[in-house]
Amino acid sequence: MPPVRRLTAILAADVARYSRLMGADEEGTHERLKGHLGELINPKIAEHRGRIVKNTGDGFLAEFQSVVDAVKCAVEVQRGMADREPEVPEERRIRFRIGVNLGDVIAEEHDIFGDGVNIAARLEALAEPGGICVSRMVRDHVRDKVDFTFEDLGEQLVKNIARPLRVYRVRDGAIRADEPAQASLQTLRQPDKPSIVVLPFQNMSGDPEQDYFADGMVEEITTALSKVRWFFVIARNSAFTFKGRAVDVKQVAQGLGVRYVLEGSVRKAGTRVRITAQLVDATASNHIWAERYDRDLADIFAVQDDITERVVGAIEPELYAAEHFRSRRKPPASLDAWECLIRALSCIGLAGHEGNAEAETLCRRAIAIAPSYAQAHSLLAWLLVRRSLWAGAVGPVLPEATAEARTALRLDERDPWAHMTYGQVLLRTRRYREAERALRRALELNPNFALAYAFLGLPLAHQGASEEAIKTAEHALRLSPSDPLIGAYGAFAIANARFVAEQYDHFITYLSRRWRCRETWKRRRRHCPTCFDCDRAFRCLG
Numbered sequence: 001m002p003p004v005r006r007l008t009a010i011l012a013a014d015v016a017r018y019s020r021l022m023g024a025d026e027e028g029t030h031e032r033l034k035g036h037l038g039e040l041i042n043p044k045i046a047e048h049r050g051r052i053v054k055n056t057g058d059g060f061l062a063e064f065q066s067v068v069d070a071v072k073c074a075v076e077v078q079r080g081m082a083d084r085e086p087e088v089p090e091e092r093r094i095r096f097r098i099g100v101n102l103g104d105v106i107a108e109e110h111d112i113f114g115d116g117v118n119i120a121a122r123l124e125a126l127a128e129p130g131g132i133c134v135s136r137m138v139r140d141h142v143r144d145k146v147d148f149t150f151e152d153l154g155e156q157l158v159k160n161i162a163r164p165l166r167v168y169r170v171r172d173g174a175i176r177a178d179e180p181a182q183a184s185l186q187t188l189r190q191p192d193k194p195s196i197v198v199l200p201f202q203n204m205s206g207d208p209e210q211d212y213f214a215d216g217m218v219e220e221i222t223t224a225l226s227k228v229r230w231f232f233v234i235a236r237n238s239a240f241t242f243k244g245r246a247v248d249v250k251q252v253a254q255g256l257g258v259r260y261v262l263e264g265s266v267r268k269a270g271t272r273v274r275i276t277a278q279l280v281d282a283t284a285s286n287h288i289w290a291e292r293y294d295r296d297l298a299d300i301f302a303v304q305d306d307i308t309e310r311v312v313g314a315i316e317p318e319l320y321a322a323e324h325f326r327s328r329r330k331p332p333a334s335l336d337a338w339e340c341l342i343r344a345l346s347c348i349g350l351a352g353h354e355g356n357a358e359a360e361t362l363c364r365r366a367i368a369i370a371p372s373y374a375q376a377h378s379l380l381a382w383l384l385v386r387r388s389l390w391a392g393a394v395g396p397v398l399p400e401a402t403a404e405a406r407t408a409l410r411l412d413e414r415d416p417w418a419h420m421t422y423g424q425v426l427l428r429t430r431r432y433r434e435a436e437r438a439l440r441r442a443l444e445l446n447p448n449f450a451l452a453y454a455f456l457g458l459p460l461a462h463q464g465a466s467e468e469a470i471k472t473a474e475h476a477l478r479l480s481p482s483d484p485l486i487g488a489y490g491a492f493a494i495a496n497a498r499f500v501a502e503q504y505d506h507f508i509t510y511l512s513r514r515w516r517c518r519e520t521w522k523r524r525r526r527h528c529p530t531c532f533d534c535d536r537a538f539r540c541l542g
Contacts, residue, residue, distance in 0.1 A: 008103070012100075013098045014124060048070070052114055132152070132165050134168050195234075196261070197260075222234075227448070260281060262277060263277070293307050340363070341362070341363070350377075377404045381422070385424045432462045443456070450479040457472045457497060
C-alpha cells in the first residue's frame with residue numbers, strides 16, 4: 001500500500017541554548033519549559049487548528065491545515081514568550097527559535113516525514129532566539145493576509161538540502177528577537193599579527209547532549225590558541241553568537257576583523273566520536289589545513305585535551321607558513337614589525353649561516369620599527385645563540401643574546417617565546433637545570449608549545465633523564481609533525497638522550513635514519529630553493 005501523503009504547513013521549534021540552560025539548572029529548566037508548553041504553546045496551537053506531531057526534548061514539531069494559521073500561531077507564541085519570565089535574567093530565559101514551511105509530507109499516525117519537515121527544521125536553525133524564519137512559499141502564501149512584514153535573507157545553503165533556500169525573517173514589533181550576528185557586523189580592521197576565530201563546532205550527531213562536547217572542544221581550542229602570544233584570538237563569547245547559524249565565513253571574518261577562521265564538526269556513533277577541523281584564510285578564501293580525528297569516548301575530557309593539543313600544534317606552524325607567503329608579496333622596505341618577524345622565522349627553517357644572517361637582519365629591523373616588541377627580542381636572542389653554536393665556542397655574541405632574552409622577559413614576562421629563548425641561552429652556557437626551569441615556564445604559559453617541548457628534551461638528556469627527554473621530544477613531534485624545526489630539534493634531543501643513556505646502537509640507527517631524511521630534504525630544497533612547502537615536507541617522526 002503506498003504511503004499517505006499530504007500538503008501541510010509545518011512548524012518546527014526548539015529552545016535556544018537548551019543544553020547550557022539544562023547544565024545550569026536541569027530541574028528548573030525542565031519545569032519552566034513544561035509551563036510554557038502547557039500554558040501558552042499548546043493552547044495557541046489548538047486555537048489555530050493545529051496539532052503537536054511530536055515533542056523533541058527541547059522543542060516540538062506541529063502541523064496545520066492552513067499556512068496562514070501556522071504563521072499566525074508562530075507569531076503569537078513568540079509575542080507571548082516575550083512577555084513571560086520577566087523576573088528571570090535575560091541570559092537564563094527560555095527562548096524559542098521557530099521555522100515554518102509549506103510542503104508535501106509522508107504522514108503516519110504519530111509522525112510526518114519528508115523534505116518539507118527537514119526544511120522546516122533548517123529554517124528553525126537559521127532563526128534568532130525569539131525569532132521566526134519562513135520559506136519563500138510560506139511568505140508568498142501569507143504576505144497579503146497578515147499585519148506583519150518579512151525581511152528577505154537571501155538564499156541560504158543548509159545541511160542535507162541540495163538546493164539553496166530562499167529564507168525570510170518575520171518582522172513584528174511585539175517580537176523581541178536577537179538581531180542576527182551577521183547582519184549587525186561591520187567590517188573591522190585586522191590587527192598586525194595573525195588573527196583567528198574558532199567558530200562553534202557543528203553537532204552532527206542529532207543528540208543535543210553532544211552540544212556539551214562540541215562546545216567544550218571549541219572553548220579548549222580557543223583558550224589554547226590564546227596562549228600563543230603571537231596570535232590575536234577572538235574571545236569565546238563573540239564566537240558563540242554564531243552557534244546554530246549557517247554563516248558566511250568571509251562575512252564573519254570581516255565583521256570580527258580576523259583573517260583566519262577555524263571551523264569543525266563533531267559526530268558521535270556509539271562509543272566513538274569523529275572530530276573534523278579545517279582552517280580557512282577567509283580573506284583569500286583558501287583552505288590552509290584540514291584534519292579528521294577518530295577517538296574512543298572512554299574519557300571525554302582526555303579526548304578533548306588530546307584533540308586540542310593536536311589541533312593547536314598543527315595550526316601554529318600552518319599559520320606561520322600562511323603569513324610567510326602573504327608577507328613575501330610585499331617589498332622588503334614596506335614590511336611592518338610582524339612581517340619582519342614572520343620572514344625571520346621562515347629563514348630559521350633554512351639551515352645555514354645565510355638563513356640565520358638574514359633572519360637576524362630582519363629581527364633588528366623589527367626592533368628598529370617597534371623597540372618594545374618583545375617577540376622580536378626573543379627571536380633575535382635565539383638567532384644569536386645559533387650563531388654562537390656555529391662559531392664553535394661561547395663567543396662574543398652570547399652576552400648580547402642574554403641581554404636580548406632578558407629584554408624580552410622584561411617587556412612581556414608572560415610570553416612563552418621569551419622563556420623559551422632564555423632557556424636556549426642558559427642551555428648554551430651549560431646551565432641545564434636553569435634552562436629546564438625556563439623551558440618548563442614556557443610550557444606553563446602555553447601547554448601546546450611544540451618547539452619548547454623539543455628544546456626541553458636537551459637539558460633533560462644532559463641531566464641524565466633520558467626517558468623523560470625522549471618522551472618530551474616525541475610529544476613535540478606528535479604535536480607538530482609537519483614543522484621542520486621541531487623535526488630537527490626533536491630528533492637532536494632524542495639522539496642526545498640515547499647517547500647519554502649509552503644506548504649507542506639505538507643512537508647510531510636513529511641518527512643515520514635522520515641523516516637520510518635530512519639529505520632527502522636538502523635535495524628537495526635544491527630543486528625548489530624558495531618554496532616554503534618544501535620546508536613543511538620534512539616530515540619524520542623518528
